[in-house]
Amino acid sequence: MFTLAIVGRPNVGKSTLFNRLVGRKLALVDDQPGVTRDLREGEGRLADLRFTVIDTAGLEEITDDSLQGRMRRLTERAVDMADVCLFMIDARTGITPSDEVFADILRRRSSRVILAANKAEGSAADAGVIEAYSLGLGEPLRVSAEHGEGMSELMSILRPISEEFEELAERTAPETEVAVDEHGVADLDKGKPMQIAVVGRPNAGKSTLINRLLGEDRLLTGPEAGITRDSISVPMTWKGTPVRMFDTAGMRKRAKIQDKVEKLSVSDGLRAVKFAEVVIVLLDADIPFEQQDLRIADLAEREGRAVVIAVNKWDAVEDRQARLAELKEAFNRLLPQLSGAPLVTVSALTGRGMERLQEAVFRAHDVWNRRIPTAKLNLWLSGMLEAHPPPAPGGRRIKMRYMTQAKTRPPGFVVMCSHPDKVPESYKRYLVNGLRADFDMPGTPIRLVLRSQA
Ligand code: GDP
Ligand code: GDP
Numbered sequence: 001m002f003t004l005a006i007v008g009r010p011n012v013g014k015s016t017l018f019n020r021l022v023g024r025k026l027a028l029v030d031d032q033p034g035v036t037r038d039l040r041e042g043e044g045r046l047a048d049l050r051f052t053v054i055d056t057a058g059l060e061e062i063t064d065d066s067l068q069g070r071m072r073r074l075t076e077r078a079v080d081m082a083d084v085c086l087f088m089i090d091a092r093t094g095i096t097p098s099d100e101v102f103a104d105i106l107r108r109r110s111s112r113v114i115l116a117a118n119k120a121e122g123s124a125a126d127a128g129v130i131e132a133y134s135l136g137l138g139e140p141l142r143v144s145a146e147h148g149e150g151m152s153e154l155m156s157i158l159r160p161i162s163e164e165f166e167e168l169a170e171r172t173a174p175e176t177e178v179a180v181d182e183h184g185v186a187d188l189d190k191g192k193p194m195q196i197a198v199v200g201r202p203n204a205g206k207s208t209l210i211n212r213l214l215g216e217d218r219l220l221t222g223p224e225a226g227i228t229r230d231s232i233s234v235p236m237t238w239k240g241t242p243v244r245m246f247d248t249a250g251m252r253k254r255a256k257i258q259d260k261v262e263k264l265s266v267s268d269g270l271r272a273v274k275f276a277e278v279v280i281v282l283l284d285a286d287i288p289f290e291q292q293d294l295r296i297a298d299l300a301e302r303e304g305r306a307v308v309i310a311v312n313k314w315d316a317v318e319d320r321q322a323r324l325a326e327l328k329e330a331f332n333r334l335l336p337q338l339s340g341a342p343l344v345t346v347s348a349l350t351g352r353g354m355e356r357l358q359e360a361v362f363r364a365h366d367v368w369n370r371r372i373p374t375a376k377l378n379l380w381l382s383g384m385l386e387a388h389p390p391p392a393p394g395g396r397r398i399k400m401r402y403m404t405q406a407k408t409r410p411p412g413f414v415v416m417c418s419h420p421d422k423v424p425e426s427y428k429r430y431l432v433n434g435l436r437a438d439f440d441m442p443g444t445p446i447r448l449v450l451r452s453q454a
Contacts, residue, residue, distance in 0.1 A: 002165040003052040004044060004158070005082035007075050007106070009098040012090040013118040017145035018055040021045065039078055046155040049162050054078045075105055080270055084112045084161055086154075087137060088145075091117035091128030095135065103135040114157055115140045121147045193235060193242035194365055197276035199296050204282045205312040209348035210234060210245055213358075238358045246272040273299055277368065277409070278306045278361050285313045285323065285345070289330050297335055304410040304445045306368035307341045308360045315347040340436060341443030367444045370411055374404045381415070384434050393422045411435075412447035420450035 004021075006014045022042035044053035056071075056078050079085055087106050089099050106113050117129045120142035132140035141157070143150030198206045214236055234245045273279055279300040283293055288311060300307045309331065317323050324345065331343055342360035346353030381403045390398040400417040413435065417423065432446050 001051055002083040002161055003054060003081060005054040005056070005078040005085045006088060007056055007078055007085055008088035008102055009071075009096065012088045012093075013145040014055055014088055017086070017088065017116075017118070017143070018042065018053055020145055020148065020151075021053050039074065039081075046151060046158065049155060049158055051158065051162065054081060072101070072105065075102065076109060079105060079109045082110070083165065083271060084114060084158070085110045086114045086116050088116045088118050089128070089132055089135075089140075090119050091125035091132065091140075091142070092119045094128040095131045099135070103137060106137065112161070113137050114154070116143050116150070116154070117141065118143050118145050120144050121149055193244045194361075195244050195246070195275060195277045196280060196361060197246040197272035197278075198280045198282050199272055199300075200282035200312075201284065201287075201290055201292050204284045205348045206282055209282060209310075209312065209346070212348045212351055212354060213238075213245065238362075241362070243361075246276060270296070270299060273303055273305060276300075276305055278308060278365050280308050280310050280357070280361065283309065283311045285311050285317050285327075288327055289334050294334055297338060301335075301337050301445050304447070306364040306410070306444055307338055308357070308364050308443075309338075309341055309343040310353075310357055310360075311343065311345045312348050314345040314353065315350050317345075320345075337445075338443060340441075364443055367441045368410050369408050370439070370441055370444075371408055372405050372411075372439055377403045377405060377413070380434075380438060384431060388430060390417075390427055391422075391424060393419070398423055406449070407447075410445040410447060411441060412449065414449050414451055416452075417450050418452065420452050423450055 006018055008014055018040065021044035023045055040055045042053050042055075044051045056074050085106055087102060089095060115132060115135060115137040117125065117132045117140040119125055120129060121144040125142070129140050129142055141150055141153055143154065198209055200206055214234060236243055236245060273296065279296075281293060281297045281300065283289065297307060297309070311327060314320070328343065332339060335341075342364060344353055344356050344360050346357050381400065385400060390400060392398065396419075398417055398419050400415050402416040404414055406412050406414045415431070428448055428450070432448050435441060435446055435448075436444075
C-alpha cells in the first residue's frame with residue numbers, strides 16, 4: 001500500500017478531503033484549543049483503491065514564527081513519510097504567499113506531487129485554477145472535497161502508483177522476523193537475494209554505480225525503452241551471491257517522464273530504505289555529508305538497516321590521504337549513531353573499489369544477521385556488570401540477571417532487570433558499545449530492551 005499525504009496551508013480543505021477519503025467522521029477536527037495535534041493517519045479508499053492517508057490539518061492559520069516553524073516541520077515530516085503528496089490550494093482564494101512556501105517544500109522534497117485546486121465547484125474557481133499553474137507543479141487537478149468532484153480523476157492518477165507499489169511490495173517483501181534460536185542455527189534466508197538500496201543526493205553517481213555493477217547500460221537506455229517496471233529493482237549476482245539492487249535513480253528518471261518534479265526526492269530514498277536490508281549511502285567525494293545524506297543515513301539506522309558508506313568519484317580526488325582523514329573525521333562527528341559502519345572509497349566511473357564495496361556490503365549484512373548464543377551473552381554480561389556496576393538510584397542497586405538475543409536483522413537484545421526505567425541512557429550505551437566491540441558487530445544498529453523481571 002502506498003501513502004498519500006495531504007498538505008497545504010490551513011483552511012484549503014485538507015480535512016474535508018481526508019474525511020472523504022477515509023470515509024468516516026472520525027477524522028473530524030476536535031476544537032479544543034491548545035490541543036497540539038500531530039499527523040493524522042487513516043485508511044483511504046477510492047472505489048477499489050486502498051492507501052494510507054496522512055493529514056497535516058488542524059493547525060490554525062499561521063500567526064507567528066513558531067507556528068510557522070511547526071507547520072513546516074510537520075509538513076516536511078508528512079512529505080517524507082509519503083509516497084505521493086497531494087498539495088492542496090484553495091481555488092476560490094487563489095495563490096497566497098503561504099502556498100508558495102508549501103510549494104517550495106514540495107519541490108525540494110517530493111518527487112510525486114499532485115497539485116489539487118480545491119473548492120473548484122462552479123466558475124468562481126476558474127481564475128484560481130489558472131493561477132495554480134504558476135506554482136510550477138504541473139497541471140492543477142480541479143477538485144471539490146466538499147462536493148466530491150474530481151475524485152475519479154484523482155483515482156486515475158493514483159491507480160498506476162498503487163499498482164506500482166503492489167508490485168514492489170510483492171517483489172521485495174522483506175523477510176519476516178525469524179524466531180529466536182538461542183543456538184543460532186538455521187539461516188532461513190539462504191538462497192534469497194540480498195536486498196540492497198543505493199541512496200544519495202542527485203548526481204552522487206547512483207545510476208553510474210548500478211550500471212557499473214551490472215556491467216551493462218541497462219538503466220541509461222532512455223525513457224522509451226529503459227524505464228520499465230523491471231528497473232525498480234535489478235537482480236544481479238555478486239561473486240555468486242544473488243542480490244537485488246533498488247534503482248532509486250531509475251525512479252527519479254521515471255518521475256521525470258511523468259513530468260513531475262525533477263529532483264530526486266528524499267522520499268524515493270526513504271522508500272528504498274524501507275525495502276532494503278543493506279543501504280549503501282553514496283556520497284560525492286566533492287560534497288560529502290550534505291544534509292540530505294545525513295538524513296537518509298540516519299533514517300537507515302533508525303529503520304534498523306545495515307549501512308555502508310561509499311564515497312564516490314574518488315578518481316577525481318587529488319590528495320586522497322588527507323581527504324580520507326577528513327571524511328572519517330566528519331563521519332564520526334556527524335553520524336555517531338553509525339559508528340563503525342564501513343566507509344569505502346569508490347569510483348563508479350572507472351570501476352575502482354567495486355570489489356571492496358561488495359565485500360563491505362556482505363560483511364555489513366553478515367553482522368546485521370549475527371546471532372550470539374545466550375550462554376555467551378550471559379557470561380559477557382556478568383563481566384560487564386563486574387567491570388562497571390549499574391548505578392544504585394536511591395541506594396538500591398539495579399540488578400541485571402539475564403540476557404538473550406531476541407532478534408536479528410538488526411541484532412536486538414533483551415536484558416531482564418530490576419527497575420528498567422531507572423537505568424540511565426549512559427549505561428545502556430555502555431552495554432551497546434560493549435556488544436558492538438566484544439562481538440564484532442561494527443556499524444550495525446543494535447537494539448537493547450530492558451525488561452523488568454516477572
Ligand atoms: P483544512 O484546514 O485545510 O483542513 O481545511 P478544512 O477541511 O477544515 O476546510 C476549511 C473550510 O473550507 C471549511 O469551511 C470547509 O467546509 C471548506 N471547504 C472544504 N472543501 C471545500 C470545497 O470543496 N468547496 C467549498 N466551497 N468549500 C470547501
Ligand atoms: P545519480 O543522479 O546519483 O544517478 O548520478 P549519475 O550516475 O547520473 O552521475 C552523475 C554525474 O556524475 C554523471 O555526470 C557521472 O558521469 C558522474 N560520475 C558518476 N560516478 C563518477 C565517478 O566515479 N567519478 C567521476 N569523476 N564522475 C562520476
